[in-house]
Amino acid sequence: MANISRLPAPLLEHWEWQQLGACRTDSPERFFAPAGERPSARARREAAAKQVCAGCPVRQECLDWALRTREPYGVWGGTSPEERAGMLRPAS
Numbered sequence: 202m203a204n205i206s207r208l209p210a211p212l213l214e215h216w217e218w219q220q221l222g223a224c225r226t227d228s229p230e231r232f233f234a235p236a237g238e239r240p241s242a243r244a245r246r247e248a249a250a251k252q253v254c255a256g257c258p259v260r261q262e263c264l265d266w267a268l269r270t271r272e273p274y275g276v277w278g279g280t281s282p283e284e285r286a287g288m289l290r291p292a293s
């Protein structure tokens with residue numbers, strides 16, 4: 202069973218920024234990896250997704266959300282899962 206305890210309460214203010222996302226009408230396949238995606242295809246897909254994010258009016262809100270919820274999949278706020286993991290890793 203999925204652990205959803207990391208997610209905020211289902212209050213409208215936690216979600217309404219998503220209505221303004223530049224990806225709202227885009228293909229989810231651009232933002233989330235299919236099973237077995239090759240590294241070169243992943244790099245191209247993520248670059249295309251990040252281009253959409255670059256012009257998004259809620260990019261910061263999106264990144265904040267992904268970091269706060271420790272979103273493990275997809276491009277959010279112009280970052281890949283690996284980039285977000287690096288942001289969350291304590292500095293050594």
Ligand code: SF4
Pocket residue numbers: 219221222223224225232253254255257258259260261263264276277278279
């Ligand atoms: S920053 Fe990127 S993933 Fe987030 S809402 Fe905007 S376009 Fe979508």
